[in-house]
Amino acid sequence: MSKKNAFYAQSGGVTAVINASAAGVIEAAREHGDVIGKVYAGRDGIVGALTEDLIDTSEESAGAIAALRHTPSGAFGSARYKLKGLEESRAQYERLIEVFKAHDIGYFFYNGGGDSADTCLKISQLSEKMGYPIQAIHIPKTMDNDLPHTDCSPGFGSVAKYTAVSIREAGFDLASMCKTSTKVFILEVMGRHAGWTAAAGGLAAEAEGQDPHILLFPEIAFDEDKFLARVEDCVKRYGYCTIVASEGVRNADGEFLSDAGNTDAFGHKQLGGMAPTLAELIQTRLGHKYHYAIADYLMRAARHIASQTDVDQAYAVGRAAVEYAAAGKSGIMVSIVRESDEPYQWSIGEAPLEEVANVEKMMPREFISEDGFHITDAARRYLKPLIAGESYPPYADGLPQYARLKKVAVKKKLKDTFEI
Amino acid sequence: MSKKNAFYAQSGGVTAVINASAAGVIEAAREHGDVIGKVYAGRDGIVGALTEDLIDTSEESAGAIAALRHTPSGAFGSARYKLKGLEESRAQYERLIEVFKAHDIGYFFYNGGGDSADTCLKISQLSEKMGYPIQAIHIPKTMDNDLPHTDCSPGFGSVAKYTAVSIREAGFDLASMCKTSTKVFILEVMGRHAGWTAAAGGLAAEAEGQDPHILLFPEIAFDEDKFLARVEDCVKRYGYCTIVASEGVRNADGEFLSDAGNTDAFGHKQLGGMAPTLAELIQTRLGHKYHYAIADYLMRAARHIASQTDVDQAYAVGRAAVEYAAAGKSGIMVSIVRESDEPYQWSIGEAPLEEVANVEKMMPREFISEDGFHITDAARRYLKPLIAGESYPPYADGLPQYARLKKVAVKKKLKDTFEI
Numbered sequence: 001m002s003k004k005n006a007f008y009a010q011s012g013g014v015t016a017v018i019n020a021s022a023a024g025v026i027e028a029a030r031e032h033g034d035v036i037g038k039v040y041a042g043r044d045g046i047v048g049a050l051t052e053d054l055i056d057t058s059e060e061s062a063g064a065i066a067a068l069r070h071t072p073s074g075a076f077g078s079a080r081y082k083l084k085g086l087e088e089s090r091a092q093y094e095r096l097i098e099v100f101k102a103h104d105i106g107y108f109f110y111n112g113g114g115d116s117a118d119t120c121l122k123i124s125q126l127s128e129k130m131g132y133p134i135q136a137i138h139i140p141k142t143m144d145n146d147l148p149h150t151d152c153s154p155g156f157g158s159v160a161k162y163t164a165v166s167i168r169e170a171g172f173d174l175a176s177m178c179k180t181s182t183k184v185f186i187l188e189v190m191g192r193h194a195g196w197t198a199a200a201g202g203l204a205a206e207a208e209g210q211d212p213h214i215l216l217f218p219e220i221a222f223d224e225d226k227f228l229a230r231v232e233d234c235v236k237r238y239g240y241c242t243i244v245a246s247e248g249v250r251n252a253d254g255e256f257l258s259d260a261g262n263t264d265a266f267g268h269k270q271l272g273g274m275a276p277t278l279a280e281l282i283q284t285r286l287g288h289k290y291h292y293a294i295a296d297y298l299m300r301a302a303r304h305i306a307s308q309t310d311v312d313q314a315y316a317v318g319r320a321a322v323e324y325a326a327a328g329k330s331g332i333m334v335s336i337v338r339e340s341d342e343p344y345q346w347s348i349g350e351a352p353l354e355e356v357a358n359v360e361k362m363m364p365r366e367f368i369s370e371d372g373f374h375i376t377d378a379a380r381r382y383l384k385p386l387i388a389g390e391s392y393p394p395y396a397d398g399l400p401q402y403a404r405l406k407k408v409a410v411k412k413k414l415k416d417t418f419e420i
Numbered sequence: 421m422s423k424k425n426a427f428y429a430q431s432g433g434v435t436a437v438i439n440a441s442a443a444g445v446i447e448a449a450r451e452h453g454d455v456i457g458k459v460y461a462g463r464d465g466i467v468g469a470l471t472e473d474l475i476d477t478s479e480e481s482a483g484a485i486a487a488l489r490h491t492p493s494g495a496f497g498s499a500r501y502k503l504k505g506l507e508e509s510r511a512q513y514e515r516l517i518e519v520f521k522a523h524d525i526g527y528f529f530y531n532g533g534g535d536s537a538d539t540c541l542k543i544s545q546l547s548e549k550m551g552y553p554i555q556a557i558h559i560p561k562t563m564d565n566d567l568p569h570t571d572c573s574p575g576f577g578s579v580a581k582y583t584a585v586s587i588r589e590a591g592f593d594l595a596s597m598c599k600t601s602t603k604v605f606i607l608e609v610m611g612r613h614a615g616w617t618a619a620a621g622g623l624a625a626e627a628e629g630q631d632p633h634i635l636l637f638p639e640i641a642f643d644e645d646k647f648l649a650r651v652e653d654c655v656k657r658y659g660y661c662t663i664v665a666s667e668g669v670r671n672a673d674g675e676f677l678s679d680a681g682n683t684d685a686f687g688h689k690q691l692g693g694m695a696p697t698l699a700e701l702i703q704t705r706l707g708h709k710y711h712y713a714i715a716d717y718l719m720r721a722a723r724h725i726a727s728q729t730d731v732d733q734a735y736a737v738g739r740a741a742v743e744y745a746a747a748g749k750s751g752i753m754v755s756i757v758r759e760s761d762e763p764y765q766w767s768i769g770e771a772p773l774e775e776v777a778n779v780e781k782m783m784p785r786e787f788i789s790e791d792g793f794h795i796t797d798a799a800r801r802y803l804k805p806l807i808a809g810e811s812y813p814p815y816a817d818g819l820p821q822y823a824r825l826k827k828v829a830v831k832k833k834l835k836d837t838f839e840i
Contacts, residue, residue, distance in 0.1 A: 014596045044599035073592035079600040161818055169721035172493035172822055176434045179464035180499040293716040301589035304725055387818035398581055398807035399624060402592055
């Protein structure tokens with residue numbers, strides 16, 4: 001196998017641990033100098049490949065790369081830019097191959113969710129069709145935990161931990177104040193189609209009456225009367241009610257309860273305003289004083305409370321992608337394989353991209369309690385190890401010290417520019 | 421001095437560290453068995469005193485009391501219940517004295533903000549008038565940092581740290597994504613009249629271009645055009661714009677930009693919706709994609725990222741209250757005295773309650789930059805030490821282990837009940 005450079009890009013919404021995967025890729029590649037030359041990162045994800053705006057990661061010190069392990073966000077920039085089918089987006093795919101050829105790139109590491117698995121698959125297919133050899137390997141990342149064929153998606157464990165910790169803390173607050181003040185608290189969490197994040201909030205309730213009292217999932221059609229009856233029951237029973245609500249909660253007709261009306265580049269609706277919608281309903285129908293928090297990006301950026309399991313797995317899948325590439329593999333996603341629940345043991349595996357691309361893993365119905373308002377023991381067994389362990393970043397002057405890279409640009413070799 | 425029991429109550433909105441003050445009071449009282457008998461805590465704050473619903477803290481183990489140091493919320497329950505003037509609320513004050521007499525209570529430790537300092541003052545005045553000796557000492561607490569005659573208010577340092585950490589993390593997220601996605605992020609923080617919390621967010625920006633780019637204070641009249649011009653300038657300059665906005669931002673007429681319309685028991689307006697108001701404005705006028713988070717209670721409950729300085733000070737003021745009481749003092753608030761900025765050195769002092777009650781400490785104008793959108797070096801010197809140090813709670817199974825007390829009720833001695 002001749003020595004080739006590698007391309008690495010981050011895709012879609014970033015997480016608290018996607019940079020740990022980047023560190024895994026770059027550190028492992030540096031150890032494989034026999035087959036891998038330089039690792040070029042796409043500035044702003046795949047956009048950097050299309051515009052030939054590559055970052056030379058060899059300009060970053062070993063210390064800076066190691067610091068990526070505790071740095072949230074996408075250090076090289078990520079993008080919401082979806083490549084469509086090979087015919088529809090032919091110009092983009094051909095441009096990618098052109099850039100890869102120009103920079104002697106033989107490895108394509110794409111770090112993202114379902115959409116990027118699809119892009120990764122197409123690159124690997126195109127590589128065969130166009131006779132330019134590229135090993136394309138997908139590194140899983142998504143806080144939504146909706147990738148199939150892996151025990152979990154790196155990025156999820158940390159939002160899960162953030163949610164469970166936050167609602168436990170808010171619940172203690174409510175319990176203190178409910179006698180004379182707020183009776184209902186709603187934490188709105190991200191999660192468009194699957195209720196994984198809301199489910200994770202349920203871990204904080206380890207005994208009867210503990211917070212959160214109610215979870216609202218996109219998987220369960222919202223029933224206003226049933227919900228309000230449950231809220232009222234909690235207020236009577238515990239003095240207050242704590243709720244974790246997924247932004248993607250829908251009514252029986254499948255319409256989002258609240259909808260900001262915007263769509264992103266992938267055609268996904270930008271959601272928001274679930275918490276105030278529920279709060280308004282509770283105040284109007286039940287008359288209770290409420291408060292709500294909207295976690296939004298804070299949850300996916302919260303490296304300060306990242307799960308150690310998540311950080312370890314994110315780093316491991318990054319390293320493994322390079323190992324698989326060095327072993328000649330292509331067209332696969334690196335996966336996490338659960339060996340046992342308790343103690344949680346996991347190993348690294350692989351899944352063919354054909355089976356991963358554009359498949360959304362929904363939460364199993366048996367993870368949701370029969371009444372639809374909480375999680376089951378099966379869900380607890382699955383979720384519990386994913387939030388285990390605290391991986392604290394270093395601090396100075398009270399603030400976390402996150403890596404700020406040099407991001408030195410690779411000299412362009414192509415004459416043509418490309419408009420994205 | 422004859423041995424008397426003590427009464428301790430938590431008042432107003434709870435914080436991540438008010439229980440550290442409770443631990444300080446109870447532990448110090450246990451060391452002063454010569455003059456202090458039992459510490460009775462009011463269940464749900466002063467409400468517990470009025471309804472003779474007292475918690476016997478001697479039933480809690482030393483371990484449980486120590487665990488309060490790392491437990492957010494008000495472990496005995498807090499209340500938004502304001503006693504008014506001595507004439508207006510005569511029945512309440514007389515009832516308090518009656519309950520104190522019945523339980524041989526000679527010390528009144530009230531842990532709260534400006535309103536509770538006022539109550540504390542009135543108790544000490546009433547004690548003289550009614551000839552029943554009570555030493556009333558106020559223990560400062562408020563995340564709003566608006567108590568006068570103290571370097572800072574315990575509870576503030578931790579929300580300050582939460583805000584600075586959160587906006588730094590969200591800023592890293594935005595920087596990753598702004599090329600193809602969100603351009604503006606708004607973090608709405610609590611803070612009704614003073615911009616201390618928003619100011620603290622400014623600490624995260626340690627160099628030109630770092631997050632947050634814009635702070636919005638209640639102290640500075642909101643100027644729509646100036647604000648939008650600044651947002652646009654940041655987007656041009658940095659590719660995106662991060663904003664920390666106080667919920668209490670007002671226009672030139674002094675009206676809150678957004679107002680949920682509810683009022684609490686103290687007559688304060690319940691605010692909310694500042695972030696969506698600003699976001700809407702930005703989208704309409706500038707067309708940028710936005711995201712926003714509303715921290716709400718998450719910030720004041722976030723013991724997982726509490727400031728070590730804050731925890732230490734909260735504990736110290738609790739202990740000092742008992743020491744002052746044992747030394748025969750009354751009618752004072754325990755205060756924190758800044759000895760030096762760097763290194764930050766502080767000691768414990770006292771302030772007469774007449775000078776504390778109902779006085780709101782505003783942020784000095786010289787802490788806000790001339791253009792009104794950020795903090796000055798003077799603000800940094802003041803704020804920086806308050807967020808220093810990380811005081812992590814213990815974890816099990818990925819979740820913080822917060823104290824859940826037994827809260828054993830003291831047997832009632834009075835025949836009359838009291839309706840609150």
